[in-house]
């Protein structure tokens with residue numbers, strides 16, 4: 194069977210360089226291009242790339258995806274910074290190329306995806322919930338894409354369950370002390386040398402708390418999810434948001 198032709202865009206970055214090694218090591222995949230900032234996207238067409246792994250920056254991702262979709266190249270995207278407007282824009286380009294698949298995963302680590310799922314499941318049973326994400330200090334965005342998505346899922350579960358707004362008697366606040374507000378869920382971002390990517394979802398009810406925590410200790414934690422995404426996206430036309438859709442979670 195012929196190997197799937199894969200390119201990594203953002204190949205010199207922290208996760209991109211790990212993805213290059215992971216694709217090279219996979220028997221069923223062939224790394225046909227590894228592009229960094231300033232490299233020509235036309236290389237993707239010239240090398241017959243079937244799937245791009247996009248791991249760059251929020252400023253670059255839209256242009257890269259526009260090129261991929263216009264050329265019918267599937268994409269597996271880890272880059273953060275997704276807003277409703279950006280998703281709508283991508284949806285428009287995908288509508289003009291209905292065979293093309295794009296997977297956007299806020300987090301490729303299986304443990305992190307499960308953290309989101311567990312938090313979403315628990316949310317309806319607790320009066321309070323806050324999210325603490327902790328990352329290396331070279332990370333450009335806050336809150337993390339994972340924390341942002343987790344907060345959205347938890348908030349939606351609370352709404353579905355008919356829960357009221359969370360209790361919070363804060364009257365005076367030093368700006369930022371209560372974190373960012375994502376759909377009514379507070380998200381706190383820690384940036385600390387020595388860390389990589391970590392998240393705690395702390396839920397509180399009368400007389401009890403539940404903490405769901407995940408730790409990515411090395412960029413290798415994201416590789417099984419990226420490879421799974423590459424293999425699955427070729428038969429998943431349109432936009433898939435979240436790796437959980439490829440994990441057969443109930």
Ligand SMILES: NC(=O)C1=CN([C@@H]2O[C@H](COP(=O)(O)OP(=O)(O)OC[C@H]3O[C@@H](n4cnc5c(N)ncnc54)[C@H](O)[C@@H]3O)[C@@H](O)[C@H]2O)C=CC1
Pocket residue numbers: 202203204205206207208209228229230231232248249250251253257270271272273274298299300301302338415
């Ligand atoms: N979904 C997930 O599981 C994960 C997502 N990420 C996200 O991936 C992104 C990259 O993270 P890091 O590797 O830590 O950042 P990084 O700064 O180490 O790497 C980004 C790389 O992209 C390159 N780049 C920027 N624009 C480019 C362009 N137009 N074409 C080609 N290359 C370009 C930069 O030169 C740099 O080498 C971030 O948004 C981060 O949040 C990171 C880890 C896991």
Ligand SMILES: O=C(O)C1=N[C@H](C(=O)O)C[C@H](O)C1
Pocket residue numbers: 273299300301328332333336337338339340389390391
């Ligand atoms: O920048 C990172 O490192 C990571 N980014 C993603 C995010 O913003 O959620 C995924 C993971 O947390 C690592």
